[in-house]
Amino acid sequence: MAQRLRQEDYDVVVIGGGAAGVAAAVSAARNGSRTLLVEAGPMIGGEMISGLPIDGCLNTRGEWVVGGVARELFDECDKMGGYVGAFYDWRTIWVVCVDPEVMKLAVMNVVMRAGIKLLLYTFAEDVVVQDGKVTGVVLLNKNQRTLVTGKVFVDCSGDGDLAHLAGAPHEMGGEEGALQPVSLVFRMMGVDTERLMSFVAEKPENVAVAENPYYDNISREEQLRRLVEQGYPKVFFVAKGPLISAGIASGELYPTALMGIGPVSMKRREIYCNTTRIANVDATDTEKLTQTLPELMEQVWICSRFLAKRVPGFEDAQFSGIAPRIGIRETRRILGDYVLNFDDVMNAKKRDDGVAKGAHHVDIHGSGRYQLRQPIKDGGSYDIPLGCLIPRNVKNVLLAGRCLSATREAHGSARVMGTCMAMGQAVGTAAALASSANQLEDIRTVQVGALRERLKEQGAVIDGTH
Numbered sequence: 001m002a003q004r005l006r007q008e009d010y011d012v013v014v015i016g017g018g019a020a021g022v023a024a025a026v027s028a029a030r031n032g033s034r035t036l037l038v039e040a041g042p043m044i045g046g047e048m049i050s051g052l053p054i055d056g057c058l059n060t061r062g063e064w065v066v067g068g069v070a071r072e073l074f075d076e077c078d079k080m081g082g083y084v085g086a087f088y089d090w091r092t093i094w095v096v097c098v099d100p101e102v103m104k105l106a107v108m109n110v111v112m113r114a115g116i117k118l119l120l121y122t123f124a125e126d127v128v129v130q131d132g133k134v135t136g137v138v139l140l141n142k143n144q145r146t147l148v149t150g151k152v153f154v155d156c157s158g159d160g161d162l163a164h165l166a167g168a169p170h171e172m173g174g175e176e177g178a179l180q181p182v183s184l185v186f187r188m189m190g191v192d193t194e195r196l197m198s199f200v201a202e203k204p205e206n207v208a209v210a211e212n213p214y215y216d217n218i219s220r221e222e223q224l225r226r227l228v229e230q231g232y233p234k235v236f237f238v239a240k241g242p243l244i245s246a247g248i249a250s251g252e253l254y255p256t257a258l259m260g261i262g263p264v265s266m267k268r269r270e271i272y273c274n275t276t277r278i279a280n281v282d283a284t285d286t287e288k289l290t291q292t293l294p295e296l297m298e299q300v301w302i303c304s305r306f307l308a309k310r311v312p313g314f315e316d317a318q319f320s321g322i323a324p325r326i327g328i329r330e331t332r333r334i335l336g337d338y339v340l341n342f343d344d345v346m347n348a349k350k351r352d353d354g355v356a357k358g359a360h361h362v363d364i365h366g367s368g369r370y371q372l373r374q375p376i377k378d379g380g381s382y383d384i385p386l387g388c389l390i391p392r393n394v395k396n397v398l399l400a401g402r403c404l405s406a407t408r409e410a411h412g413s414a415r416v417m418g419t420c421m422a423m424g425q426a427v428g429t430a431a432a433l434a435s436s437a438n439q440l441e442d443i444r445t446v447q448v449g450a451l452r453e454r455l456k457e458q459g460a461v462i463d464g465t466h
């Protein structure tokens, strides 16, 4: 029987509870907005709870370029014993490693403390648009449909669902439908990490090190020595090295560009492994996305057996976990008032209207063994202007995260989690500033100068030569 829509009203409605959405909702609520955070899945935190390191928080020089909500999450994790550390990978970037199981708790603590209304298992399926403004979003869950009205809507869905439904244009992928692979991260515990790193030192031809020209004054051998000496099990086994290429040639492994390994818990001697991949899948096609899961799971098992059999240190290791969902690197890039480009990223461009910073190298995975990596000039960071986070054709929508307005190359840098959180904090704060106005005509009336000041007061890194 047909039912009337239930109705609810908020100041700010955030769609998507990944890295960007968590930061956006926390910031909107902290700045006085009645905030709803809507997440289609059963958990919040996105890839931060998969075991992956959080990239883009520090530039290659080791300076923090992301603060605010991201630092608060790390502090919360630290208090609960789940912060592994921030360190240089001696290939090209600084990473922040956390225990994903503790991060699940830390994210929830921070979100609850901020006073956010959280709605899990809920999908934003439609929008109501009047005169270029979104007046409501239709949510679907076990309580049937609800129309949620609000002043400002923030799209952190990763795929840009809300902006897309509201009529904003987008681009997707590269030439001939190229899309970065979907992957499934997994974990192994009981790893003899000293033995693993001794193997790295003995067989350096297997690993990627010393790729960033910022450290060209330090020899490859010395960078390798420092990688091993710093004591973390962090290594990228490369496809062209004898270990992986023999595995692929013998059929013991599937074709892959790299096998990224890093710590999630030093006490449990547990590592994450990022290596499985299926490229060129449109992850907004749910049927196609679902079809990748059996193959990705098979790759997980193949790789875990390969590690146990072929890689010193893994002899007695146990398979200990799998990411809560298929990891999606690339879908829609919503077109905004400004499109971040390759030069902005590579030349570490600073801007007066910057509201977040990115510091990750351009990092585009392809099919099989292909991966493009290009480091930022002088190991620095670039500014992301508010215009990248305002979708075209709509007046009261903001976005953050991997659906930002960027060329494919720039997206290859800005998509990482530290940068997503910085963007999230910027739009959550902007949404709160905008929704406090009596009559919001257009989100573009937000004063960028005032927004930057508020962000700085709340710990975000905005200025500086980083």
Ligand SMILES: Cc1cc2nc3c(=O)[nH]c(=O)nc-3n(C[C@H](O)[C@H](O)[C@H](O)COP(=O)(O)OP(=O)(O)OC[C@H]3O[C@@H](n4cnc5c(N)ncnc54)[C@H](O)[C@@H]3O)c2cc1C
Pocket: 015, 016, 017, 018, 019, 020, 021, 038, 039, 040, 041, 045, 046, 047, 048, 052, 053, 054, 055, 056, 122, 123, 124, 125, 156, 157, 158, 159, 161, 182, 183, 184, 185, 274, 326, 327, 328, 329, 400, 401, 402, 403, 415, 416, 417, 418, 420
């Ligand atoms: C395999 C892999 C390895 C990576 N490696 C790293 C790494 O080492 N370090 C790093 O920093 N980054 C890494 N990245 C990139 C990074 O993890 C992502 O780009 C980033 O997490 C995206 O965050 P987000 O918040 O924009 O989107 P997402 O994390 O995708 O979050 C979007 C959320 O929105 C929800 N959602 C979507 N549509 C709707 C809807 N219509 N209604 C309600 N909810 C919805 C989803 O369920 C999801 O939880 C990797 C990515 C992958 C896939």
